[in-house]
Amino acid sequence: MTTFAPYAIQTYERCDVLAHFSQDPDCIDRRYLTPEHLQANRQVSLWMEQAGMITWQDAAANQWGRYSSANPKAKTLVIGSHLDTVPNSGKYDGILGVLAPLSLIQYMHDHHIELPFHLELVGFGDEEGTRFGATLLGSCAVAGTWQEKWNTLTDENGISLTQAFVDAGLDINEVHTAARNNANTDDFFEFHIEQGPVLEEQDLAVGVVNAIAGAKRFAVTLKGLAGHAGTVPMPMRQDALAGASEMILAIEKIATQKGIVATVGHLRCLSGAVNVISGATTFSLDIRSIDDALRDETLSLIIEQLNMIADKRRIKMDVTPTHQAPAVKCDERLQQRLLDASEKSDIPQFILSSGAGHDTMAMAAICPVAMLFMRCEKGLSHHPAEAIAVHDIEVALKVMFAFIEDYT
Numbered sequence: 001m002t003t004f005a006p007y008a009i010q011t012y013e014r015c016d017v018l019a020h021f022s023q024d025p026d027c028i029d030r031r032y033l034t035p036e037h038l039q040a041n042r043q044v045s046l047w048m049e050q051a052g053m054i055t056w057q058d059a060a061a062n063q064w065g066r067y068s069s070a071n072p073k074a075k076t077l078v079i080g081s082h083l084d085t086v087p088n089s090g091k092y093d094g095i096l097g098v099l100a101p102l103s104l105i106q107y108m109h110d111h112h113i114e115l116p117f118h119l120e121l122v123g124f125g126d127e128e129g130t131r132f133g134a135t136l137l138g139s140c141a142v143a144g145t146w147q148e149k150w151n152t153l154t155d156e157n158g159i160s161l162t163q164a165f166v167d168a169g170l171d172i173n174e175v176h177t178a179a180r181n182n183a184n185t186d187d188f189f190e191f192h193i194e195q196g197p198v199l200e201e202q203d204l205a206v207g208v209v210n211a212i213a214g215a216k217r218f219a220v221t222l223k224g225l226a227g228h229a230g231t232v233p234m235p236m237r238q239d240a241l242a243g244a245s246e247m248i249l250a251i252e253k254i255a256t257q258k259g260i261v262a263t264v265g266h267l268r269c270l271s272g273a274v275n276v277i278s279g280a281t282t283f284s285l286d287i288r289s290i291d292d293a294l295r296d297e298t299l300s301l302i303i304e305q306l307n308m309i310a311d312k313r314r315i316k317m318d319v320t321p322t323h324q325a326p327a328v329k330c331d332e333r334l335q336q337r338l339l340d341a342s343e344k345s346d347i348p349q350f351i352l353s354s355g356a357g358h359d360t361m362a363m364a365a366i367c368p369v370a371m372l373f374m375r376c377e378k379g380l381s382h383h384p385a386e387a388i389a390v391h392d393i394e395v396a397l398k399v400m401f402a403f404i405e406d407y408t
Helices: 005-019 035-050 095-110 139-141 148-152 160-168 172-178 198-202 241-256 291-314 334-346 359-363 388-404
Strands: 054-057 061-067 075-083 119-124 187-193 206-212 214-223 262-263 267-269 281-291 316-325 349-353 368-376
Touching: 005 035, 005 388, 035 054, 035 061, 035 095, 061 187, 075 095, 075 359, 095 119, 095 148, 095 187, 095 206, 095 388, 119 139, 119 187, 119 334, 139 359, 148 214, 160 172, 172 267, 187 198, 187 359, 187 388, 198 206, 198 214, 206 334, 206 388, 214 241, 214 291, 241 267, 241 281, 241 291, 267 334, 281 291, 349 368, 359 368, 368 388
Parallel strands: 075 119, 075 187, 187 368, 206 349
Antiparallel strands: 054 061, 061 119, 206 368, 214 281, 214 316, 262 281, 267 281
């Protein structure tokens, strides 16, 4: 058994423990400011204390631990990911990025390793946005980019975010006190499962992230003319659903040609009867790239094509923006440190980008950022079948330790 093997097993088993903190007994479902979220925080706090860390929960219900340097004026490296999940989730998305570094700190504590800098670990309370619809709430609070308009958001039960704070024993008016800045956060590092198939395809346990794709999302509404399915001739129809179908194929074609990703993840025919021509249809559009200019160029081509289809089919189209996040470039200095750590650990160097959003995006507002991905089986995530290998955790711990050893 290698040096980090027991700590890899510990990480794996602790992921199983946190999986039990769920509001749904039949699946993993842990949402922001719920009793289950606060239970997870308390459990992680206990493990942090066992690793010799000073612990606290901030005003946004993010769970923190600090492995202090003997030098009170030393710089601070923050490592973190999120502890919330989507409904019916797997065990590792976000959670692994908290528990693996925690096991690494446990290793350092067990072996009396002192660092010349402060090492802080944070489990963000909300990244997924499942409960209130706005993402990255926890890390935005830490980055000082919390938006007051979020305070009135409500969950599916009509509970406002403000009331959820009260129910959790917190005051939303104090959320600004969770904010950090570059005076007390020198760098931020996030460890995460890849949530894609690239590392598995390359037969690699880990890879260094160079950028996180910027995303734009839209709600597209098409209005045609409903009619009887048996009486309106095909050339005379103003079929909103047929128009949406042609548009979706056009989106797929243009995105493929431009080398970026665009997804229609939601489609709704508002008439919904088998014998009625669709008079109104809505669909979502999500478009992403690590190159914002290329993404926006592709978006313009897509919108131009959608307008042509709408005109041809004599249907009205409305495109409403619903989300926008710029691409984030990971810090080149930290990237190189991670690549050097891979080489030092006898792990092949590999660079890849992230198509999914992460807390790193919010933290980039206050400090340089870096990410390390670990492969997951078949690239599957946001799914109960999400799976990882203990050996890969061991490899990741080895690389992260080499990164921390040489961090200055």
